[in-house]
Amino acid sequence: MHEHDVLVIGGGGAGLRAAIAAHEEGADVAIVTKLHPVRSHTGAAEGGINAALREGDDWELHAYDTMKGSDYLGDAPAIETLAQDSPGETIQLENWGMPFSREDDGRVSQRPFGGLSFARTTYAGAETGHHMLHTMYEQVVKRGIQVYDEWYVSNLAVTDHDDPADRECHGVVAYDIKTGKVEGFKARNGVILATGGTGQVYDHTTNAVANTGDGAAMAYRAGVPLEDMEFVQFHPTTLPSTGVLISEGVRGEGGILYNSEGERFMFEYGYANNAGELASRDVVSRAELTEVNAGRGVEDEYVYLDMRHLGEERITDRLENILHLARDFEGVDGLEEPMPVKPGQHYEMGGIETDENGETLIDGLYAAGECACVSVHGSNRLGGNALPELIVFGARAGRHAAGKDLGEAEITTGKTSEIEEETDLETPVEPGAVTTTDEDVAADGGAAVVEPDETVRHTVERERTRIEELMEKDEGIQHAELREDLQKSMTENVNVFRNEEGLKQALEDIREVREAYQDVYVNDPSRTFNTDLIHTIETQNLIDLAEAITLGALARDEFRGAHWRQEHQERKDDEWLKHTMLSWNDGSPELWYKPVILEGEAKTYEPKERSY
Amino acid sequence: MSTQVPEEQEQTDPETQETETSVEPQESPGDRRRAERDATRQRREQAAAQPAEPDEDAVLLKVFRYDPEVEGKMEPRFDDFYVPREKGMTVLDALIYARDHFDTTLTFRHSCRQAVCGSDALFINGRQRLGCQTQISDLDNPVRVEPLPHQDVVKDLVVDMEHFYDQMHAVEPFFQPEEESGGDLEEYRQTRDNREKIKMSTRCIWCGACMSSCNIAAGDNQYLGPAAINKAYRFAMDEREGENMKEHRLNVMDQEHGVWRCQTQFSCTNVCPKDIPLTEHIQELKREAVKQNLKFW
Numbered sequence: 001m002h003e004h005d006v007l008v009i010g011g012g013g014a015g016l017r018a019a020i021a022a023h024e025e026g027a028d029v030a031i032v033t034k035l036h037p038v039r040s041h042t043g044a045a046e047g048g049i050n051a052a053l054r055e056g057d058d059w060e061l062h063a064y065d066t067m068k069g070s071d072y073l074g075d076a077p078a079i080e081t082l083a084q085d086s087p088g089e090t091i092q093l094e095n096w097g098m099p100f101s102r103e104d105d106g107r108v109s110q111r112p113f114g115g116l117s118f119a120r121t122t123y124a125g126a127e128t129g130h131h132m133l134h135t136m137y138e139q140v141v142k143r144g145i146q147v148y149d150e151w152y153v154s155n156l157a158v159t160d161h162d163d164p165a166d167r168e169c170h171g172v173v174a175y176d177i178k179t180g181k182v183e184g185f186k187a188r189n190g191v192i193l194a195t196g197g198t199g200q201v202y203d204h205t206t207n208a209v210a211n212t213g214d215g216a217a218m219a220y221r222a223g224v225p226l227e228d229m230e231f232v233q234f235h236p237t238t239l240p241s242t243g244v245l246i247s248e249g250v251r252g253e254g255g256i257l258y259n260s261e262g263e264r265f266m267f268e269y270g271y272a273n274n275a276g277e278l279a280s281r282d283v284v285s286r287a288e289l290t291e292v293n294a295g296r297g298v299e300d301e302y303v304y305l306d307m308r309h310l311g312e313e314r315i316t317d318r319l320e321n322i323l324h325l326a327r328d329f330e331g332v333d334g335l336e337e338p339m340p341v342k343p344g345q346h347y348e349m350g351g352i353e354t355d356e357n358g359e360t361l362i363d364g365l366y367a368a369g370e371c372a373c374v375s376v377h378g379s380n381r382l383g384g385n386a387l388p389e390l391i392v393f394g395a396r397a398g399r400h401a402a403g404k405d406l407g408e409a410e411i412t413t414g415k416t417s418e419i420e421e422e423t424d425l426e427t428p429v430e431p432g433a434v435t436t437t438d439e440d441v442a443a444d445g446g447a448a449v450v451e452p453d454e455t456v457r458h459t460v461e462r463e464r465t466r467i468e469e470l471m472e473k474d475e476g477i478q479h480a481e482l483r484e485d486l487q488k489s490m491t492e493n494v495n496v497f498r499n500e501e502g503l504k505q506a507l508e509d510i511r512e513v514r515e516a517y518q519d520v521y522v523n524d525p526s527r528t529f530n531t532d533l534i535h536t537i538e539t540q541n542l543i544d545l546a547e548a549i550t551l552g553a554l555a556r557d558e559f560r561g562a563h564w565r566q567e568h569q570e571r572k573d574d575e576w577l578k579h580t581m582l583s584w585n586d587g588s589p590e591l592w593y594k595p596v597i598l599e600g601e602a603k604t605y606e607p608k609e610r611s612y
Numbered sequence: 613m614s615t616q617v618p619e620e621q622e623q624t625d626p627e628t629q630e631t632e633t634s635v636e637p638q639e640s641p642g643d644r645r646r647a648e649r650d651a652t653r654q655r656r657e658q659a660a661a662q663p664a665e666p667d668e669d670a671v672l673l674k675v676f677r678y679d680p681e682v683e684g685k686m687e688p689r690f691d692d693f694y695v696p697r698e699k700g701m702t703v704l705d706a707l708i709y710a711r712d713h714f715d716t717t718l719t720f721r722h723s724c725r726q727a728v729c730g731s732d733a734l735f736i737n738g739r740q741r742l743g744c745q746t747q748i749s750d751l752d753n754p755v756r757v758e759p760l761p762h763q764d765v766v767k768d769l770v771v772d773m774e775h776f777y778d779q780m781h782a783v784e785p786f787f788q789p790e791e792e793s794g795g796d797l798e799e800y801r802q803t804r805d806n807r808e809k810i811k812m813s814t815r816c817i818w819c820g821a822c823m824s825s826c827n828i829a830a831g832d833n834q835y836l837g838p839a840a841i842n843k844a845y846r847f848a849m850d851e852r853e854g855e856n857m858k859e860h861r862l863n864v865m866d867q868e869h870g871v872w873r874c875q876t877q878f879s880c881t882n883v884c885p886k887d888i889p890l891t892e893h894i895q896e897l898k899r900e901a902v903k904q905n906l907k908f909w
Contacts, residue, residue: 035723035729035731036731036773036777036818038729038730038817038818039721039723039724039729039730039731040729041723041724041729043724043728043729043817044724044726044728044729053797087797088796088797091793091797091798091799094793094799094800095789095793095799095800096786096787097786097787097789097847097850097852097853099807099810099811099814099850100799100807101807102802102803102804102807103804104804105801106801106802106803106804107799107801108799125811127728127815130728130815130817131814134814135787138785138786138787139786141781141785141786142786178766208723208724208725208729209722209723209724209725210723241699241700242700242725242726243725244725244726245726324727325726325727328727328745328747329700329726330700331700331747478716479716480711480712480713480716484712522716523715523716523717524716524717524719525682526679526681526682526717526767527681528679528680528681528766528767529719529766529767529768529770530719531719531720532716532717532719
């Protein structure tokens with residue numbers, strides 16, 4: 001059994017930042033990641049980091065923009081923390097050597113982004129995430145922080161208390177991809193989940209193949225509530241054939257969207273008369289699909305994004321990476337032709353419920369980054385707010401897990417006196433596990449395993465059995481087919497435009513996949529680098545998260561941020577100024593709500609109509 | 613050579629056919645979707661059942677296979693996969709198709725699909741390339757896919773990257789400024805020109821293609837190699853670190869197994885998927901190292 005003070009699961013932006021912070025507090029920290037850290041998906045982030053650094057800007061403006069962008073579903077204490085900590089964290093990255101783009105005076109450059117009242121997006125070309133990831137990995141190397149790369153964490157070692165609020169996390173169990181060994185990892189102080197997004201729930205996504213929501217699914221099954229999962233961000237500019245992201249920076253620099261008629265539709269059809277192409281992402285995504293549905297799309301599928309007028313010099317200086325992406329993945333020369341774009345899944349705004357210190361309902365279990373929901377993005381994330389989220393909340397989780405006192409959190413986790421239960425949601429099928437004695441339920445109560453070493457050992461045994469069973473089965477169904485069915489249904493039914501019939505259809509399809517998963521088997525008998533096995537385990541995580549997204553979307557009968565409902569075309573603040581919470585409850589998902597916190601440090605954010 | 617066809621997929625599933633024919637005329641979107649799915653499944657089964665005849669539209673992948681643990685795969689061999697050609701298809705797309713439809717044991721690393729994670733560097737038609745960045749239409753058929761040369765093969769297309777990482781770590785790959793920045797919320801100032809100078813070197817995605825293409829690295833295990841030297845260049849040329857640190861970094865490079873091993877063959881530069889002028893960077897460090905030594909004479 002490996003043993004460390006703090007275990008960070010995931011080696012992307014949030015994980016690396018958490019590890020560095022915990023190390024600075026004196027903790028013995030290790031990173032466990034299924035990739036190598038430099039392969040993490042943070043490296044694909046293009047746009048930039050929002051930070052109020054300059055005269056004329058301040059954190060309160062950043063907080064206000066973020067609250068408005070969230071469509072008043074973000075929690076003010078979390079958003080204010082993001083806006084306050086981001087400048088220091090961003091400059092910290094510069095001080096670690098990150099090659100930011102520069103102004104003439106040698107200071108870091110900033111540029112405009114959608115939904116921002118000030119040009120506060122700090123960037124490094126159109127490859128900000130790549131530089132951020134590598135800069136932080138360099139700091140991990142400098143500090144000699146131990147990295148277990150290509151180790152797949154397949155479950156959390158959580159005590160067996162009946163009530164999730166009484167449970168404690170003592171470590172994880174991980175599978176060494178290179179050798180097939182299953183081993184326990186004990187954490188003396190805490191486990192930080194930083195496992196990233198869940199884009200693989202969809203078939204058209206900007207996300208990496210590795211983004212299968214492993215951390216969120218494991219935490220959910222261990223009893224931590226998932227928050228606001230129905231809010232899935234679709235990015236308006238992805239390449240149609242692959243889902244590769246074309247940064248919002250293109251529009252920030254002045255890129256224009258037009259339809260097959262050559263009309264600049266954001267203005268022509270009044271989608272956003274002031275901000276035009278720089279309206280927030282949900283607005284632009286819907287506008288594009290409305291154009292396509294009205295027959296003004298190109299090849300009935302996409303619209304054009306044009307940056308030719310910016311001139312070669314400016315494009316090469318600030319958006320060079322976009323030229324490469326358009327050329328390599330769509331065969332288009334961005335200097336000569338407009339680029340085809342359409343909306344694609346981009347970011348999961350919901351996730352593991354945490355407070356501002358990264359703590360979850362389960363003692364010793366933390367989460368940060370895209371897998372977590374603090375919540376700073378509410379129902380719509382502003383461009384340039386994901387990278388500051390990684391470093392701000394990654395650092396806080398790392399410090400807190402290492403024992404630093406960050407003060408009492410204002411955001412509560414778990415059920416409080418203000419909660420509301422949803423009782424009459426009509427679902428076409430019974431959601432949840434096929435059998436509630438599912439061995440994958442991490443903490444099923446009853447066995448009374450509470451002692452740390454024993455908890456880890458117990459979880460290791462259970463994982464070894466599960467993996468052996470998957471490997472020993474000789475026939476059945478393979479993960480690839482199930483994953484494809486799931487992705488297709490989610491893309492068709494739980495996309496930018498949603499309606500009740502489609503959401504119910506998706507729940508039925510998810511149920512079918514869940515039942516079929518009972519017969520899943522691993523074809524590859526090898527213990528060496530068995531990706532067949534890893535993908536099979538990941539697929540179960542995708543099933544649970546797809547269901548969480550769809551259940552939340554079916555229940556929320558209003559239109560807010562990224563969540564559009566055909567039957568409900570208005571934001572209903574009287575009923576819906578609240579977070580969707582979903583608890584696994586030993587195999588049967590339970591839906592409940594907690595109020596949004598609109599009260600900030602100095603003021604209360606009053607919901608207003610969001611216009612751009 | 614063998615064609616990978618799972619036996620159970622050779623026959624069309626009778627249940628699938630039944631669902632197909634029982635679709636009502638006034639179908640709901642769900643039914644339509646199901647019918648589509650079943651049709652896709654049938655197509656997939658047909659594809660799996662009859663790939664043996666080379667189709668003009670099919671890409672023939674010849675893929676290196678090896679698994680030290682599985683009997684029958686201990687001897688390296690090539691497997692043939694006929695993958696239906698699609699517009700815009702990359703080598704990675706074709707490999708994923710082959711794996712998901714014909715043989716789930718086929719093993720390779722991949723993640724981002726957009727040339728930034730660096731995990732799918734492969735030896736494709738005799739050259740180091742990223743699978744995700746290489747269009748099938750740019751290659752001759754058949755497409756031969758092998759693991760990166762000069763690295764130990766773990767299984768199929770997966771190579772051991774440890775040595776590559778060790779060399780990267782050997783050059784102190786982290787920022788070491790001599791002075792503290794101006795204080796709270798103060799960045800180090802860097803000119804636009806200096807940022808431009810190091811820009812290409814900071815694009816490295818650690819894919820290992822350059823190292824694999826380098827004859828010298830193949831023969832000298834201690835040679836730092838193009839990627840690690842480029843990493844050193846990235847810091848040595850960064851004006852924020854200061855002159856003393858630059859001298860230190862040049863000293864690290866000015867070693868027997870450092871920059872002087874490079875014989876200017878340009879193979880690293882030729883294969884770099886991020887167009888980093890690696891050879892030039894190595895030559896520039898040689899010049900700088902010489903200039904630095906001259907100072908002491």
